[in-house]
Amino acid sequence: MTLKTTSHAGASGPLKGIRVIEFAGIGPGPFACMLLSDMGAEVIRIDRPGARLGDRNDIIGRGRQTVLLDLKNPTDVTQVLDLLAEADVLVEGFRPGVMERLGLGPEVVAARNPGLVYGRMTGWGQTGPLAQAAGHDINYISIGGALAAIGEPSRAPVPPLNLVGDYGGGSLYLVAGILAAVIEARMSGKGQVVDACISDGVISLMSLFQVMASRGSHVERRGSNVLDGGAPYYGVYETADGGHVSLGPIEPKFFELLCDKLELPESLKGAQNDRGRWSELREAIAIRIKQRTRGDWCALLEGSDACFAPVLTLSEAAQHPHNRAREAFVELDGVTHTAPAPRFSRTASRIQGPAPSSAVLAQDLLERWRRA
Secondary structure, rough: OOOOOOOOOOOOOOOOOOOEEEEOOOOHHHHHHHHHHOOOEEEEEEEEEOOOOOOOOOHHHHOOEEEOOOOOOOOHHHHHHHHHHOOOOOEEEOOOOOHHHHOOHHHHHHHOOOOOOEEEEEEEOOOOOOOOOOHHHHHHHHOOOOOOOOOOOOOOOOOOOOOOHHHHHHHHHHHHHHHHHHHHHHHHOOOOOOEEEHHHHHHHHHHHHHHHHHHOOOOOOOOOHHHHHHOOOOOOEEEEOOOEEOOOOOOOHHHHHHHHHHHHHHHHHHHHHHHHHHHHHHHHHHHEEEEEEEEHHHHHHHHOOOOEOOOOOOHHOOHHHHHHOOOOEEEEEOOOOOOOOOOOOOOOOOOOOOOOOOEEHHEEEEEEEHHH
């Protein structure tokens, strides 16, 4: 595969020179394309005429150019195919069969560009009895065993935002698949379809718990295991001022340090893995943490090996000294953005620009690409 190595002005990152055609959607597809853009790819979003542009707060839509085309108009579909002929990656998140009905299915696109990687993002996958059903993150994490494992034992499961399904099992697996396929295409000259299914990704994310279950060390009851808040040394506690802190010293030496820092009775150091004493240990930790404010505990424990952190809101996170030192939040045109991740030592990622305020013409893009 010969990459189309021209770059949009000012591009930076390890994917500089890669062209991505994104079909507008919601959820994991746009987030995946934000990551690709941050890493330097030139992302062109195909959106419908009349689409809202110019939302500076749409940080997930950053770093794109937008082309407005009607996918039900044959002339506009021809323009899309012309763009795809010059691209390296396609990303779409429609229900299975939609792209085929539009005349933009994998076989049609491959005929124009055999080396193109065709990324498909769905909740249930391209096949299976649920493939055509509507759904959202909460549904996808339900059938993979993830949602049932999160929450308190006496209450209903707690949805972990849309981080586990949409972004964890969806976006990140789509990006990993696209990058792997692009690398392979460079060697073979042939593209392929990447079927990124959120429910598949969630099951993959549950691999550790599958291991633990097969060994008999994972109980299928919320709040009864080490990593689900069942262990008193791995959980959240309320402070004197109504704040919360998280504790997670799994390793015995770190647990002993926490006991020393909290000035717990010496006898409790032997209770870490004694489930029969967990309620006693939990009560002792809770009483102690409740005696001081969150700030007091930060002053005493933060930065130590006690595996401690304050539980911060999103706005507080932007002000935390560690996040500030890491520049984990950056400002662009007066809007606070999450910084690109991961970080690269030589080809640094960066935000390529805000969400577009106006559309560009497909013909203008093609002329620029062909001149390069």
